[in-house]
Amino acid sequence: MTHQRQVLYEVMKTMHGHPSPEEVYAKVKKKVPAVSLATVYKNIHLFVESGIFREVSLHHGSQRVEMNREPHHHMVCSRCKSITDIGERDLGLSGKHGRLPGGFLVERYSVDVIGICAKCQQS
Amino acid sequence: MTHQRQVLYEVMKTMHGHPSPEEVYAKVKKKVPAVSLATVYKNIHLFVESGIFREVSLHHGSQRVEMNREPHHHMVCSRCKSITDIGERDLGLSGKHGRLPGGFLVERYSVDVIGICAKCQQS
DNA sequence: GTTCTTGCAAAGGATTTGCATCCTC
DNA sequence: GAGGATGCAAATCCTTTGCAAGAAC
Numbered sequence: 493m494t495h496q497r498q499v500l501y502e503v504m505k506t507m508h509g510h511p512s513p514e515e516v517y518a519k520v521k522k523k524v525p526a527v528s529l530a531t532v533y534k535n536i537h538l539f540v541e542s543g544i545f546r547e548v549s550l551h552h553g554s555q556r557v558e559m560n561r562e563p564h565h566h567m568v569c570s571r572c573k574s575i576t577d578i579g580e581r582d583l584g585l586s587g588k589h590g591r592l593p594g595g596f597l598v599e600r601y602s603v604d605v606i607g608i609c610a611k612c613q614q615s
Numbered sequence: 616m617t618h619q620r621q622v623l624y625e626v627m628k629t630m631h632g633h634p635s636p637e638e639v640y641a642k643v644k645k646k647v648p649a650v651s652l653a654t655v656y657k658n659i660h661l662f663v664e665s666g667i668f669r670e671v672s673l674h675h676g677s678q679r680v681e682m683n684r685e686p687h688h689h690m691v692c693s694r695c696k697s698i699t700d701i702g703e704r705d706l707g708l709s710g711k712h713g714r715l716p717g718g719f720l721v722e723r724y725s726v727d728v729i730g731i732c733a734k735c736q737q738s
Numbered sequence: 739g740t741t742c743t744t745g746c747a748a749a750g751g752a753t754t755t756g757c758a759t760c761c762t763c
Numbered sequence: 764g765a766g767g768a769t770g771c772a773a774a775t776c777c778t779t780t781g782c783a784a785g786a787a788c
Contacts, residue, residue: 549673586708
């Protein structure tokens with residue numbers, strides 16, 4: 493537990509919304525001017541790995557295009573990041589009808605089920 | 616409607632799953648060896664913009680860390696990509712209990728509501 | 739012909755990595 | 764003192780862009 497890791501954690505705890513590593517870096521720099529962006533990245537990665545913080549959406553390394561035209565959602569393995577489709581019915585979710593808070597106009601729902609795929613469960 | 620755009624579209628129609636631009640590029644290259652990756656990117660972007668294809672999850676430019684520890688989901692504006700939290704209750708979704716197809720072990724649900732935020736609706 | 743598209747290479751942004759040095763325990 | 768963490772810079776990956784040459788209508 494180093495000083496910068498401690499400060500990084502404290503700073504992040506006070507933040508709201510969905511900050512990017514750059515934004516966290518900017519805040520930490522105010523308390524520890526010599527801190528490097530690499531350190532911020534390394535520690536955020538560590539925090540997310542250990543479950544202390546969570547990332548908003550899993551990155552798949554690159555953009556992915558959806559080929560399944562049926563209404564469906566995704567099962568995303570938190571280990572290998574594989575994406576498997578799951579039909580709306582199988583998932584058992586039903587979107588709320590009507591307006592959402594703040595006047596947000598709904599186009600579609602995109603549900604990711606995060607978990608461990610069968611293959612990763614074996615290893 | 617150029618030749619490479621036509622081929623790109625035809626190739627993509629035959630693909631399954633969630634291919635990356637690189638994967639699409641590799642397939643198109645077999646039919647049009649001189650095609651460039653830039654062209655593939657440009658056209659995929661065009662297809663997604665016009666709604667012919669859809670991207671699996673919206674990119675926010677960089678990683679985002681979740682600071683809200685309450686159970687909640689996200690409203691993501693398809694124009695400005697802003698992320699707004701929405702409580703589980705407000706969203707009116709309830710996850711299915713029990714096992715999912717393929718033995719997928721559920722850790723959590725991550726629901727993104729894709730649409731247009733109030734601010735973007737005005738402009 | 740005019741406009742849009744292509745291919746190439748260079749630029750760009752986000753993130754990771756190698757490595758020598760420095761800090762914790 | 765050993766092992767892990769830091770800072771720096773270079774490297775990497777994914778994606779976009781500028782621009783001259785080429786295709787489409």
